[in-house]
Amino acid sequence: MKSQHEVPSKGTYSPSTPDIPAAPMLTTSATWLLAIILFAGPILALLTHLRPVLTRHLTRPIPSRDEEARPQPNIFVRSALRLLSLGPVPHHVAFIMDGNRRYARKMNVETGVGHVAGRQTLKTTLDWCMRLGVRVVTVYAFSIENFKRRKEEVDLLMDLAEQVFEEYVQNSSLFDYHGISVRIVGDKSLLPPHVMQAAKRAEEATKHNTHAILNICIPYTSRHEMTEALSKAAADVRQGRVRKEEVTEELVDRYLEVGEDGRGGGNGTKGGAVDVLVRTSGEVRLSDFLLWQVCDDCQIHFLDVLWPEFTFWHMLPVLFSYQLKVARQWVEEPSHRFKAAKSLQWQETERSF
Numbered sequence: 001m002k003s004q005h006e007v008p009s010k011g012t013y014s015p016s017t018p019d020i021p022a023a024p025m026l027t028t029s030a031t032w033l034l035a036i037i038l039f040a041g042p043i044l045a046l047l048t049h050l051r052p053v054l055t056r057h058l059t060r061p062i063p064s065r066d067e068e069a070r071p072q073p074n075i076f077v078r079s080a081l082r083l084l085s086l087g088p089v090p091h092h093v094a095f096i097m098d099g100n101r102r103y104a105r106k107m108n109v110e111t112g113v114g115h116v117a118g119r120q121t122l123k124t125t126l127d128w129c130m131r132l133g134v135r136v137v138t139v140y141a142f143s144i145e146n147f148k149r150r151k152e153e154v155d156l157l158m159d160l161a162e163q164v165f166e167e168y169v170q171n172s173s174l175f176d177y178h179g180i181s182v183r184i185v186g187d188k189s190l191l192p193p194h195v196m197q198a199a200k201r202a203e204e205a206t207k208h209n210t211h212a213i214l215n216i217c218i219p220y221t222s223r224h225e226m227t228e229a230l231s232k233a234a235a236d237v238r239q240g241r242v243r244k245e246e247v248t249e250e251l252v253d254r255y256l257e258v259g260e261d262g263r264g265g266g267n268g269t270k271g272g273a274v275d276v277l278v279r280t281s282g283e284v285r286l287s288d289f290l291l292w293q294v295c296d297d298c299q300i301h302f303l304d305v306l307w308p309e310f311t312f313w314h315m316l317p318v319l320f321s322y323q324l325k326v327a328r329q330w331v332e333e334p335s336h337r338f339k340a341a342k343s344l345q346w347q348e349t350e351r352s353f
Contacts, residue, residue: 071127071174077312081131084319088326089133090275094290096140097122099281099306106306111153115160117308123174128312130178130212132319136271138215138258140289144187144224158195161218165198169205179211185257186220215258215271222291229255258293274298276322278315280307299325 073081097118104114122139129137141161147154168175168182175182184199191199199218232255236242242251253259258271274293279286282304286294294300301318303310 071124073128073131073312077128078131080312080316081128084323085133087323090319090322091134092136092138092271092274092276092293093129093134094138094140094274094277094294095122095125096277096279096287096289097307098279098283100308102281103306103308112156112160114308115157119160119164121308121310125310125315126180126214127174127178130180134212136213136215138185138217138271138274138290140220140287141216141218142186142220143287143289144190144219144221145288147190147219158192161191162195162198165195165202168202169198172205175206175209175214179209180206180214181209181212182206183213183215185215185217185225187224190219213271217258217289221288222286223288225257226252226292228257229259253292256292258290276301276318278303278318280305280310280314 100114100118101111103117104111107113126137142157146157174180182202184203188196188199229252233242233247233252237244237247250260260272271293273296274290275298277290277294277298277300279302282302284302299318299322303314305314
């Protein structure tokens with residue numbers, strides 16, 4: 001005789017023990033969505049409170065084989081990057097690096113010192129972008145309109161650009177470590193010959209890297225880029241390589257220097273659509289930068305911080321905002337669920353790099 005407390009064997013029906021379906025397992029997407037909703041606010045508040053202390057220990061130089069000081073985030077920053085990388089990461093991030101001159105005036109130093117400080121900020125920013133999983137970084141280094149500045153400052157900026165390109169050639173551990181290929185974007189015919197040659201050497205020295213891209217826009221304006229793209233498309237139509245009815249937005253996009261390469265999905269080897277654009281210095285304008293690329297679902301942030309003072313902590317709220325936007329789209333629009341799932345799948349395969 002069975003005890004009234006005995007558990008029925010498998011497959012035995014008992015009115016007192018109805019079948020209860022197992023709780024569904026949380027998917028990866030649902031997990032990071034729940035984590036963002038529950039912890040984004042408290043984590044951001046904590047980091048903002050600790051920022052003055054953590055910023056002093058943000059990076060520490062470590063020697064490499066070629067004795068270059070490659071930025072090395074501390075363990076707290078690396079942990080934050082790892083946590084963020086579990087969610088959706090922007091594929092293409094662009095920066096308008098504004099505020100070098102104002103930083104020099106603020107610190108009561110020569111203008112050149114401000115530009116040198118900005119160069120170090122770019123190196124640090126590029127490092128943690130790569131650690132996060134960003135595949136394309138595009139920076140606005142010099143506008144065609146900047147040639148209207150005083151000759152002394154233009155010459156200084158050109159000399160600094162040459163030094164930067166030569167550094168990429170001679171001390172390339174940062175680029176080799178992250179697999180970054182350098183591309184110079186803009187009307188290169190306007191560059192002085194010595195700068196143009198240094199730019200070509202930087203592209204040549206890093207062309208074997210295929211994991212990520214650094215687009216350096218110098219000298220550049222979006223109007224010039226779009227004009228050149230349309231001119232190339234028109235020339236191909238005249239020469240019979242493209243039919244007139246084939247000229248579409250997608251085709252023009254392929255002719256852009258920072259555009260798709262025909263594979264679509266924002267994963268082109270030239271950059272494609274921008275996911276997040278950040279401008280420092282508090283200015284609220286795009287200054288003729290990537291006007292075509294930011295028109296489709298791009299988050300634009302104007303930060304009230306000078307570029308040489310820009311750190312990971314200034315970017316953290318931007319990254320949280322991006323992930324929350326993707327989370328909302330994933331919930332509200334089925335079409336975005338596929339894009340988010342593909343993004344997470346790509347990140348999972350790339351994380352072993």
